[in-house]
Amino acid sequence: MVEKYRHLYVVTEIEQGKLLPVSKEMIGEARRLMDGFNQKYSSKEKVVAIVLGNNIKELSKELIQIGADSVIYCDHPELEEIRNTIYTKVICQIAINKEIGGKIEAEYAENFRRPRYMFFAADSIGRHLSSTVLAGLNSGLASDINQLVIEDIEMSHQQKTGGVKETYEKTLEMYRPDFSGFLWTTILCLDNRNPAFKRDYHPQACSIIPGVFEPLEVDSKRQGQVLEFIPRIHNLDLRVKVISREIIQSEVDFETPRTIVSFGRGIKDDPEKNIKLVEQLAKELKAEIGITLPMSKKPYSISQSLDSKYMIPDRVIGTSGHKTSAMLYIASGVSGAMQHIWGMKDSGFVVAINPDEEAPIKDECDIFIKGRMEDVIPLLIEEIKKQIQIVEA
Template sequence: MEHIDGKILPVSLEMLGEARRLFDDFNARYSSNEKIVAVILGNNIKDFSKELIEYGADAVVCADHPELKDLRNTIHTKVISQIALDKEIASRIEPDYAKEFKKPRYIFFAADSIGRHLSSTVLVELESGLASDINKLVIHDMTVTHQIKTEGKPTLFKKTLEMYRPDFSGFLWTTILCLNNTTPSIKREYYPQGCSIIPGVFEPIKPDPKRSGEIIFYEPKIEENDLKVKVLSHKIVKSEVDFEIRKAVVSFGRGIKDAPDENIKLVVELAKQLDAEIGISLPISKKLLPASQAISSTYMIPARVIGTSGSKISPMLYVAIGISGAMQHIAGMQDSEFVVAINPDENSPIKNECDIFINGRMEDVIPLLVEELKKQQQVVQAG
């Protein structure tokens, strides 16, 4: 569970809420009593424990130590791995499963700058796999035939976590599985099944002050050798782009391809007239289209991505320019109050998601919109 300035980050509560929904169903289907455990590290953080239980945790393991005040990946990796493998902790959380406990069944991290790094190093320590930037989770029993893992034989894998993420096109889903090797010569278990979860994808549950749970205060085992890296100062760097402070967002996609520099300048001018922030679709952030350094470094950056691989927004006005409407992008802007789309393809999926669809090329449409907006502003100022 990540926290900054005395507050738990929204993404931590989001993935805790999704874990609660998954395991309410899981325990009902499998007639089990498995638990959701929130792990939190830091200094003077004990007050977070009750809040995490209110938001869905069955148990909280709190490692409160002066050396955990600032994030150092090596120490955080070590402590989280210690907690994940601790049989005594497992016995306190659910005695019925303590004897058979080896590792957690699943483990979630946030897909942010901290979680992406931490998830990879923790899963190495726990000797399992990792799926990154996930936006959908399903738990199923499934029969899989795999040439290496199962010797080509259909094999039932129970309680498998299906981890979905968008591919780079934005139109397809990739399903990632973390399966055991059942072939005798390479037999091996892979647990926990782990992933990092994109912020804004899931909703936290409504906190319930009446919820009860186990709170365990864990004393981390930190050695002198772990303290080679020291934090001399700590400064929080805000996001390059803040969509929350604007009532309008103008986004562009691969429709700029005929003349990237000139078309992005048109988008910028429209955004200026609307006092809007500028967003992009995921493929644009990969810089697959030629553009000048000044343009690409300012606008073709991951911080501007709208969708499941970026920000989830809800402005009063959303303008989608040259964006076809992949489901991953729609998930990020569908809470907008009013949506205008500009696209030369009248059959593009974005047409079904907007209030006004302008069938035309951005090069033709945007100058007309800008001209009309300027006229309207003059009328307002004159009045």
């Protein structure tokens, strides 16, 4: 069979000249997947890293050392700052470029049309970029993925196959946690084989949650291919200018403190008062304050000072935020969805305060205090104060 779609292209991201950790993680997972793929299908498809920027050729070596077979780099002064319009255009040009496809694998040069698979980071840049690139390539996108499998799938579907049983070889099964993280959704991007609506959907693409996959160890002996891509940039693509850029350093510190007190939707009965209770508890313990993801969407009406200090993405613990290995982690009004657990499961000792004994956090903690935070936290503060007095006496 003629193979029109080949390889796994990984769109990497850089910040101040360095690869972001999520880019390394995506290359690691791409390597593991394609090693399995090539073994299973006796194939030689590649992990291809794409890197865009200004003076970034040097990064190609690092990308090869962490698992890429080929690197397509695009060095251009206009690519120094990430701008969605121009980045989308250049990545789409790379994806459909037959010449570059042919250089990656001469044997399939004639037939190559686009990548088989494509990965982006599920961060603020990658989420936007992945959607505009896939719209440009007329294919589908699964967002916020944290598990990937390549399988042959047999299925019959009224729309996709006209009700006939078909085998979809080399299908990327893309998993994401849904319904508050208590269920998994598997997303497939399948060609329409129904003769009435025949149409291909390639690449099969997704954005990948940062921190989920492990990067590979650097192997300085690893060899690979480095290819330069010269983009076609039109003046109209450059209408958005970056006048100045400032990186705002977070004031939230989850590295230094040994204790983290986090709160979730359990504050709902009196958000203002409950956040102040958490604040007091954190003060006694010299702890940093974390939140669950829904808190960062500002679901409650509270005073501006508490809102801007605590209900912010920077404080989120979990797959969409930070990972902590605090010595003591106190989860107050937190149910324990898998995305949150991922961020705190390496903590030394975990205390949960929750009136619901069925809450999943119960399985993740060392001490479960069954009760409302309004009742429990004041008692905890009182006891901590007493203990501090004893220690200091």
